[in-house]
Amino acid sequence: MTSITKPQVRHPGLKKNALGFTQRDYEGAMSTLCAGCGHDSVTAALVQACFELALPPHRAAKMSGIGCSSKTTAYFMRDSHGFNSVHGRMPSVTTGANAANRDLTYIGISGDGDSLSIGLGQFCHAIRRNVRMLYLIENNGVYGLTKGQFSASADVGSTSKKGETNVQPPIDPVLLALTLGATFVARGFSGDKAQLIPILKAGLSHNGLAMVDIISPCVTFNDHEGSTKSYKFTREHDVEISAADFVPLRREIKAPGTNEAISTVTMHDGSVVRFRKTHEGYDPTNREAAYAHVRACQQRDEVATGLLFIDEHGADMHAVWKTVATPLVDLTYEQLCPGDAALQALMEKYR
Amino acid sequence: MSGVNDFAFRMATVNGTGSASSNSLLMQAIFRMGIPVTGKNIFPSNIQGLPTFYDIRVSKDGYTARPQEMDLVVTLNPSTYAKDVASVRKGGYLLYDSSWPLEPDLVREGITILGIPFGKMCVENFEGDRNRTLLRNIVYSGALAAFLSMDMEVVGQMLTEKFSKKKGLLDANRRAIQLGFDYAKSHFECPLPFHLDHMDATGDSIIIDGNSAAALGAVYAGATVGAWYPITPSTSLMEAFTSFCKKFRTEPETGLARYCIIQAEDELSAAGIAIGAGWAGVRAFTNTSGPGISLMQEFVGLAYYTEIPAVFFDIQRTGPSTGMPTRTQQADLMSLAYASHGDTKHIVLFPCNPEECFYMSVKAFDLADRFQTPVFVASDLDIGMNDWMCKRLQWDDSFRPDRGKCLTADELESVMKFSRYLDAEGDGIAARSLPGVHGHGAYFVRGSGHDKHGTYTEDADAYQEVVDRLARKFRLAATAVPAPEIHTVPGAEVGIVSLGGCHAAVLEAIDRLRDMGIVADYMRIRAFPFDAPVRAFLDSHAVTFVVEQNRDAQLRSLLAIETGKPRDEMIPVLDYGGMPLTAMSVVSAVSGHLPRPDTKRSPRKKRKVPA
Ligand SMILES: Cc1ncc(C[n+]2csc(CCOP(=O)(O)OP(=O)(O)O)c2C)c(N)n1
Ligand code: SF4
Ligand SMILES: [Mg+2]
Numbered sequence: 001m002t003s004i005t006k007p008q009v010r011h012p013g014l015k016k017n018a019l020g021f022t023q024r025d026y027e028g029a030m031s032t033l034c035a036g037c038g039h040d041s042v043t044a045a046l047v048q049a050c051f052e053l054a055l056p057p058h059r060a061a062k063m064s065g066i067g068c069s070s071k072t073t074a075y076f077m078r079d080s081h082g083f084n085s086v087h088g089r090m091p092s093v094t095t096g097a098n099a100a101n102r103d104l105t106y107i108g109i110s111g112d113g114d115s116l117s118i119g120l121g122q123f124c125h126a127i128r129r130n131v132r133m134l135y136l137i138e139n140n141g142v143y144g145l146t147k148g149q150f151s152a153s154a155d156v157g158s159t160s161k162k163g164e165t166n167v168q169p170p171i172d173p174v175l176l177a178l179t180l181g182a183t184f185v186a187r188g189f190s191g192d193k194a195q196l197i198p199i200l201k202a203g204l205s206h207n208g209l210a211m212v213d214i215i216s217p218c219v220t221f222n223d224h225e226g227s228t229k230s231y232k233f234t235r236e237h238d239v240e241i242s243a244a245d246f247v248p249l250r251r252e253i254k255a256p257g258t259n260e261a262i263s264t265v266t267m268h269d270g271s272v273v274r275f276r277k278t279h280e281g282y283d284p285t286n287r288e289a290a291y292a293h294v295r296a297c298q299q300r301d302e303v304a305t306g307l308l309f310i311d312e313h314g315a316d317m318h319a320v321w322k323t324v325a326t327p328l329v330d331l332t333y334e335q336l337c338p339g340d341a342a343l344q345a346l347m348e349k350y351r
Numbered sequence: 352m353s354g355v356n357d358f359a360f361r362m363a364t365v366n367g368t369g370s371a372s373s374n375s376l377l378m379q380a381i382f383r384m385g386i387p388v389t390g391k392n393i394f395p396s397n398i399q400g401l402p403t404f405y406d407i408r409v410s411k412d413g414y415t416a417r418p419q420e421m422d423l424v425v426t427l428n429p430s431t432y433a434k435d436v437a438s439v440r441k442g443g444y445l446l447y448d449s450s451w452p453l454e455p456d457l458v459r460e461g462i463t464i465l466g467i468p469f470g471k472m473c474v475e476n477f478e479g480d481r482n483r484t485l486l487r488n489i490v491y492s493g494a495l496a497a498f499l500s501m502d503m504e505v506v507g508q509m510l511t512e513k514f515s516k517k518k519g520l521l522d523a524n525r526r527a528i529q530l531g532f533d534y535a536k537s538h539f540e541c542p543l544p545f546h547l548d549h550m551d552a553t554g555d556s557i558i559i560d561g562n563s564a565a566a567l568g569a570v571y572a573g574a575t576v577g578a579w580y581p582i583t584p585s586t587s588l589m590e591a592f593t594s595f596c597k598k599f600r601t602e603p604e605t606g607l608a609r610y611c612i613i614q615a616e617d618e619l620s621a622a623g624i625a626i627g628a629g630w631a632g633v634r635a636f637t638n639t640s641g642p643g644i645s646l647m648q649e650f651v652g653l654a655y656y657t658e659i660p661a662v663f664f665d666i667q668r669t670g671p672s673t674g675m676p677t678r679t680q681q682a683d684l685m686s687l688a689y690a691s692h693g694d695t696k697h698i699v700l701f702p703c704n705p706e707e708c709f710y711m712s713v714k715a716f717d718l719a720d721r722f723q724t725p726v727f728v729a730s731d732l733d734i735g736m737n738d739w740m741c742k743r744l745q746w747d748d749s750f751r752p753d754r755g756k757c758l759t760a761d762e763l764e765s766v767m768k769f770s771r772y773l774d775a776e777g778d779g780i781a782a783r784s785l786p787g788v789h790g791h792g793a794y795f796v797r798g799s800g801h802d803k804h805g806t807y808t809e810d811a812d813a814y815q816e817v818v819d820r821l822a823r824k825f826r827l828a829a830t831a832v833p834a835p836e837i838h839t840v841p842g843a844e845v846g847i848v849s850l851g852g853c854h855a856a857v858l859e860a861i862d863r864l865r866d867m868g869i870v871a872d873y874m875r876i877r878a879f880p881f882d883a884p885v886r887a888f889l890d891s892h893a894v895t896f897v898v899e900q901n902r903d904a905q906l907r908s909l910l911a912i913e914t915g916k917p918r919d920e921m922i923p924v925l926d927y928g929g930m931p932l933t934a935m936s937v938v939s940a941v942s943g944h945l946p947r948p949d950t951k952r953s954p955r956k957k958r959k960v961p962a
Contacts, residue, residue: 058790061631074795074807081786082795083630085623086653092620096627096635097786099576099611104631104787122623125616317611324607328575329632329785331609333752336573338599340746343571347743350557351383 018054026051028076033068036223038190038216038231039138043072045193046107046136049200050077060105061097065090065119068145069111069138069216088119091126091135095317098131101327102318105204106133112153113143116171120152123173127180130208132316134200137173137211138190140218141229148221159226172298174308177211178291183314184210185290186244187305189234190217199307201246207268208316215303237303241293242284244307246271265310284310353440356386356411358545359418360495362425363435364488367399370427373488374405376509377495378738381409382558383505385550389415390738391931396583396676402431411550415704415740416856417931422545423498425491427469432457444543446494448487467494467534476530477523486527493531500542502549503532557743561734562638564705564744565664566591568712569636570599573752574662576635577612578624580643583676584732585666588638589614618643622650622663626725629654629661630796632785634716634752636662641670641683644690651725652691653798655821658772658783660719660726660755662712667731669929678929679732681851682901687727688879688909694818696825698832699727699879703854704734706741711877713750714833721755722828723783731900733931734852756782763789771805772817779824825880832878835885845871845941846892848921850906853898853932860937867942879909886914889921896941898924900932 014022026047031040050060057079064070066087073082085093094108115123115137126135141154150158153173154166177185184206188196196214203210215234217223223230228237264272265285283289290309297304324331364370371392378390389408395401408418423444426435432447432454439445439462447453449466458464469490473483496506506528514521535541566588569577579589593612600609611628615621621637628635639647644665654661667683669675687699698718702708711728719726756776763769763784771794772781781803784792794805802813803820838861845864849857854875861871874888889895889910897907904923911918924940926932 058793059787061786079790079793081793082797083627084795084797084799085626086649086798089619089623089650092615092623093627093630095613095620096576096578096624096629097631098627099613099624100628100631100633100635101787121616122620125620129613321611321613322607323611324602324605324609328609328611329787331575333573335609336575336600337571337750340748342599343567343744343746346567347557350559 017051019056021051021054021057023047023051025079026057026077028078029074031072031075033071034220036219037068037144038140038214038218039069039072040075041190041193042136042138042196042214042216043075045190045196045200047076048193049197049204052197053201053204055105055204059103060107062107062109063090063094063097063133064109065111065114066145067111067114067143068218069140070109070114072138073107073109088114088117089122090114091119091122091131094133095126095129095131098133098317099328101329102132102323103327106131107204108133108135110135110137111144112137112139112141112151112173116152116173120171124176124180127177127182127209127211129317130183130314130320132207132318133209134203134206135209135211137213138216139173139213139229140216140222141227142218142222144218144221148218153229155228158228159224161221161224172294173211173213174294174304175291178287178294178309182211182309183208183311185309186211186307187213187215187303189215189238189305191231191235192238192305195240195243195305198244198246202244202267202307202310205246205267205269205271206310207312208314234303237301238305239297239302240306241297241304241308242282242306265312267312284308287311353422353545355546355548356409356550358422359406359408359420360423360425360499361407361421361435361438362405362491363428363431364403364405365428366394366397366401366403368488369485370403370405370488373492374407375738376506376513377492377501378407379558380496380501380505380509381407381547382553382556382740383509384502384547385553386547387411387413387415387550387552387740389740391417391733392737393930394677402428409547411552413552414855414859414934416859417933419933419935423543425495427487427491436462446491446498465539467491467531467538469531472530472534473527476526482523486523489524489527490531493528494535495531496528497532497535497541498539498543498546500546500548502547503528553740555743556740558738558740559705560587560736560738561702561705561708561730562588562666562736563591565702565708565712565728565730565735567595567744568709569662569716570595571709571746572634572713572716574634574636574716575610576625576628576633577610578615578621578628578635578637579613579639580615580618580621582640582643584668584736585638585640585643585664587736588664588666618646619650622647622661625661625663626650626654626659629719630659630786632757634660634662634720636664636716638664638666640666640668640676642673644683644686648691651697652693652695654725655691655695655697656693656798657796658723658781659796660723662715662719662726662728664712664728664730666735667729669927675929677732679852679931680900680927680929681729681731681853682903682905682927683729684899684901684905684909687729690727696880697725697727698722698828699729700833701729701851701877702734703851703875704741705739706744708734709744711833717753718828718832720757721753721831722780722824723755724824729851731852737931756780758782758784758788758792760789763791766791769794770803772801772803772820774803774820779820779827781820829880829882832880834882835877835888836875837884837888838873840870840872843870843872844893845869845945846888846895847871847873847898847937847941848876848888848895848906848910849873849898850876853900856932856934857898857937859934860941863934863938864941867938869942869945871941876906879913881910881913885910886916889914889916894922894945895920896922896924896944898926898932898937900926902927
């Protein structure tokens, strides 16, 4: 996993967030991805989202597996802890970290190979456990890092750079997540930051696992005529089903500038997500409707994007297991060790 | 064997019929009579309907290894009659259910056959098929109480404790015990020549299985995250951890849990959860058996190279592959010591009984934190699942966990550039920082090549600097892990090396060998890596035997690889059929290898026959 240290230049005039940080403070090492790689745009959107949310960098943990996408955890928030684990296993490592310290903000970054092939099981089970984290799949339909083999999200008929045609049906992480009971499901496009940033911000505030599938073209191996994960295809077939604005806590909700119907969802921390329903009758709090819409789009050869489903009342892993509010890592040894008197009392049961 | 407080008996039953609880009742009653006792459950890998055996050994001398011979066999499973009859020692007894006639070909010369119509008695006295099946176990327990002169007051007391909340069951069980007892008393001469007599030898002892003890160790070590995937014979470890946590770790004011136990989707995930939690700063563990260890390999290498503490309990069972899931073995030694690809080496602890499972479990967490690395505790099915008599567990309330070099927020405040893998103190251990503690401690964990600062590298020197330090750290660990237990006797020419659950049988074998005129020193390996005393012991004997429970002499290989002692200078004594080791198999292997100690002197006569 390569990275190059980026020189830190201070610009006194830069805008600061509530913590006094500039957007630059949310950047990381210099990317070593191919120029034009969709993943770099996702990184840029994340930098902006975290800056705007004024996340304290040292309270965030960037988690990833292996792949070009998974490398990007090095390219933002240099003052956050990062964990580049093993291929497809980011969800379990994040589950463990979250079990130990529930108060950190976990940003999990994965690829379509990482989450839909080798790590499909872990992806599904992290959703089932509803581990509180932002879970991004930077989806390019190929294994970028191993030079362009089809991944499990390549569409039927999609062609590889070498000219082979994919014949196996794709796994759609959005449909899968909806089926598995995910409490936050969205899809974005690396080329549409305006849409992506509010989704990322909402996901970071979500009280559970926020799954965001991001079409993120691989310019080197899968951005050509015939690829359904190319910039061209996505620009032409992207249908925004529900646009989201994210309004952090204690900020005035401005009246929407359009005359479209607006609905709002209040997040557990009091912040608010507003939806502009660009698609008539779409209700992002109705799982069945969300599923049906995504399927209907798929059949029309369209890619449904936007915040597709949200349930802010789902119990996260800690609520399910009824763990204490204090992160386990902050409990003192005295709170954990029952002591000799208790041991001796227990020993009577073994006599 | 065979005498007062020195004999063994077996219950041959069918699993799923409730015999497990009556068998442990018998064992506990003997224990409460103050007599040293061990129980070995030999069970099949299914839920109901297959043969299962429970062997109880009574030993006034405190021997706890599996008995070699049965003085008495209770045969209640027609499908194993033939085997059961054959397993009675010459001059021993067979007790069968005479509700049905015993087939003539099962009658054996030289043993005494006792028949009691257990089934018929249950039909006459109790209602309902299920009740009758369950109580048949209690009826034969009553008969055994008479044959072995068990203290009926103790038995009655135990039933009262067990069924204190179920009056109906208590009455039925009391009646069943008495039925068996009275029948035996009135039809046979009781007690048998070998039987029980009150002693005072179990006062500071308990009866516990290794998995419960290891789980208790995890509680006392302060572990808060446990991740697992069910597998025999390790499952009961997490079950025990769960119940201890419910008891000891429930926040009094809120009823909320001061622990998080996650049944993962597989062992890969369980390992990942333990490592993620270890990275985030808690004490975390996973428990599994061989197949799970195989699945965890990639993660173990990650934790080794990125230096994250986590404890792995391997309750070994018979391999390879699925093998025999309900049989014991010590065949994961090599795969634990060098788990994962690349140059990897790990700390492995080898508890020899439940008592040591408790203390070594605590030790494992300390070592994992201090050396920032995965630590394995290599137990096995025999230790983990069987009931062992051992010393009452003690806890020193002044104990505080050794969290190793873990920087606090205050310490990090003054750190300007944190370098995760810098050997600042020259001992091979770099200080770590936990996520969320302080911005200055932020760093990037990567399983890919990194230099001492934690930065990505493909530079040969920078890479080697880190892995060479890991090797130094490992050498230091050799001096910090539990030292071998060494017993020396003046004039011993033979050295015996063993580990783990073989201990009890080897100790007994050494006594028997001495009776035969063979004097042996003994070294019990308690941990990997090995320190200098291990090689010194290997060099100090003309003949050295290595006793272990696997086919390929894995401990011998580890000793050869790591100490340089030539492999062929160590004679392997191998027992790998899946049953707990017996003293006799060690005695015959060792004595068979040696020139008879008496051949040069007066032949034969001086040789004592084993008692
Ligand atoms: C166990 C294992 N098998 C194979 C690999 C090789 N490998 C590295 S990245 C990768 C695929 C990554 O694909 P994806 O997650 O889609 O990421 P992308 O590079 O496309 O962003 C593979 C197969 C590995 N690192 N580990
Ligand atoms: S190979 Fe593809 S996915 Fe990887 S960095 Fe290059 S463009 Fe991005
Ligand atoms: Mg990919």
